[in-house]
Amino acid sequence: MxxxxxxxxxxxxxxxxxxxxxxxxxxxxxxxxxxxxxxxxxxxxxxxxxxxxxxxxxxxxxxxxxxxxxxxxxxxxxxxxxxxxxPQIGWQTCYLIEYAGPMLIHPLIYFLRPYIYRNATEPASHQQFMAMILVTLHFLKRELETLFVHRFSLATMPFFNVYKNSGHYWLIAGLNIAYWTYAPTALAATHPDPRIMYAGIVLFVIGEFENFRAHMTLRNLRKPGSTERGIPQGYGFKLVTCPNYMWETVAWIGIMLCTMSASTAVFMVPAVGQMAAWAKKREYRYRKEFPDKYKKKRFAILPGIY
The missing domain is CATH 3.10.20.90 (Phosphatidylinositol 3-kinase Catalytic Subunit; Chain A, domain 1)
Structure with a gap:
């Protein structure tokens, strides 16, 4: 040289x-x-x-x-x-801010029900309580993973992203889902179904646990302070390009079953669509960076679907 x-x-x-x-x-x-x-x-x-x-x-x-x-x-x-x-903001800082919104908004609206809804004369149903717990745990897990699991290839992003991302999480995942889920007229209050609730809890636990395992696999591909890339291996990565997104979707299906609210779908549809787009880009990147080593995947996020 x-x-x-x-x-x-x-x-x-x-x-x-x-x-x-x-x-x-x-x-x-x-x-x-x-x-x-x-x-x-x-x-x-x-x-x-x-x-x-x-x-x-x-x-x-x-x-x-x-x-x-x-x-x-x-x-x-x-x-x-x-x-x-x-102006720039750190990736970790931006994630912590955006996830804090729904993590705080859901318990706040749940416990302030008598002051928010005029006709909230009865206590929240057990299913509404479980819906609040699942959403709060989901975003608490995201906060902890941001602090202790994720390694970012870039240090910063444009500062404007904190407003855009926070709007998505604070308003759509936070206020939107919480307001309609904890209302006295919500299905989870008027027609709670333990079978649907327990099915949702099972899907949530499976989805969150497997999502965490996928995140740990991705973390171990990159050494601290390094931007090097590798090919993820193991359970889930043989099925789709990004099993972390697949299991994230499973966890949200579980939350949707507990909330029994279309407001959850309003958040899920664009969120899953965005994850699918990211997964497709990652598949193209793997094929380009590791043409001889990477085993191509037919599906990016959902087996048999996309």
Whole structure:
């Protein structure tokens, strides 16, 4: 690997970045990650807000320690464009905020029923209580997995995402499901069915447990602080590309049986659709990154369906 010093012309892409140098010098054997750090230090700008692309063809330069500057195709007198991605927020922080909404909203509405519903003269049914417990446990599990299980390949995301994601969880999974599920006129209150409730609890427990196992499999593919990818193996991954999404769906079917409310389906349909789209993209990525090792899957998320 050559260690030749390169002189790169630096140009802003989009809005100006105060302090961005017009030129920078770096060794061809340095990593792309070092290039990002150098530009960030020279411009006194957050490295997480920067995106660097090649001036010649607009190809993105990854912020990676596994790729050298020479590998990116940059040569002496090449031009790089630097874009300000705007305010950022950590993936973990965003997840913690968005999941906190429904985790707090459901118990709050459940215990404040007499003050929210004018005709709430009778206590909540046992099925309504179990629905509240299942939803709260689901999002508590997500919070704990965010803190102790998930490893993120990217450090940050655009700050706007916290509003978009929180709107989805706080309003649709939180207020929407809770308001209709704990109402005195809800089916879970007027026509509770223990058979449906217990079936829902069984599906919920199976779905959450298997979802956790799939998450642990994915976690063990990546070392702490690494962005390397691997091929997941084991139970569930032989059936579909993303069994974690499959079992997430099973758990929500269990919740829907307990709530006996169409409001749960209003949250589930777009959520499962989004997970299916993510799973399909992951299947394409596995096939591209591991063409000789990866065993192609016919179904991305639901066996026999999609």
């Amino acid at each position: 050559t260690s030749k010093q390169l002189s790169l012309a630096v140009r802003p892409r989009g809005k100006p970045i105060r302090g961005l140098p017009e030129e920078t010098n770096i060794s061809a054997s340095d990593t792309a990650e070092q290039l990002y750090k150098k530009i960030a230090a020279e411009s006194k700008f957050s490295i997480h807000r920067l995106r660097i692309t090649k001036g010649s063809d607009g190809a993105a330069i990854p912020n990676s320690k596994d790729v050298t500057v020479h590998d990116t195709g940059l040569r002496d007198q090449s031009t790089i464009n630097v874009k300000d991605l705007g």
